[in-house]
Amino acid sequence: DQQVKQNSPSLSVQEGRISILNCDYTNSMFDYFLWYKKYPAEGPTFLISISSIKDKNEDGRFTVFLNKSAKHLSLHIVPSQPGDSAVYFCAASGQSNYQLIWGAGTKLIIKP
Amino acid sequence: EAGVAQSPRYKIIEKRQSVAFWCNPISGHATLYWYQQILGQGPKLLIQFQNNGVVDDSQLPKDRFSAERLKGVDSTLKIQPAKLEDSAVYLCASSYGTDQPQHFGDGTRLSIL
Numbered sequence: 001d002q003q004v005k006q007n008s009p010s011l012s013v014q015e016g017r018i019s020i021l022n023c024d025y026t027n028s029m030f031d032y033f034l035w036y037k038k039y040p041a042e043g044p045t046f047l048i049s050i051s052s053i054k055d056k057n058e059d060g061r062f063t064v065f066l067n068k069s070a071k072h073l074s075l076h077i078v079p080s081q082p083g084d085s086a087v088y089f090c091a092a093s094g095q096s097n098y099q100l101i102w103g104a105g106t107k108l109i110i111k112p
Numbered sequence: 113e114a115g116v117a118q119s120p121r122y123k124i125i126e127k128r129q130s131v132a133f134w135c136n137p138i139s140g141h142a143t144l145y146w147y148q149q150i151l152g153q154g155p156k157l158l159i160q161f162q163n164n165g166v167v168d169d170s171q172l173p174k175d176r177f178s179a180e181r182l183k184g185v186d187s188t189l190k191i192q193p194a195k196l197e198d199s200a201v202y203l204c205a206s207s208y209g210t211d212q213p214q215h216f217g218d219g220t221r222l223s224i225l
Contacts, residue, residue: 004154032211034213036216041218042218042219043116043203043205043216043217043218043219044155044203044216045216046213046214046215049213089154089155091154098210098211099157099160099168100155100157100214102154102155102156103154104152104153104154105152105153105154
């Protein structure tokens, strides 16, 4: 039972364009969502988060959008840079249990 | 600020052998997590400590896996005996609290022959 789904295993984007990574969840009790970035042979690095009381959070080139009615969130990276090439994980948790539930990840490839 | 330290980085053992991993969290972080990440999947929580107490070990296969954080700082995760399906990357993470972002070490890649 996958409660957090990232349906695109990989995504290829031209440098300078916008990258949009998607994540869907099934558990309506989730109220906190995070995006992590992972380079090969390294641990995941926290990127950006959003609480369910918001529908948008922005940090520099990174913006996360949350659509609670659709149980969907997305990460926008603009403009995309070569260093953004990595695997991006979406994770979710609820107030009753702060345990993070992770998606399977999306590999983002930025083409020069 | 020094990050989460893990050792060893790689380990190869035969099935039925035992293995141990070590983690030193970020100074001041009370919460420590051990995750198992199988290739192509997201991390799966094995155990969570708050200081030296266990908060959640519901997904830890207790017949073969054990973990401790005796002094509320460093932690070790042990597998005895190992099975082929234990081949994975074992990640340690820490945070100030359960509602704070987790910071990860680089993991230990375990291969079972």
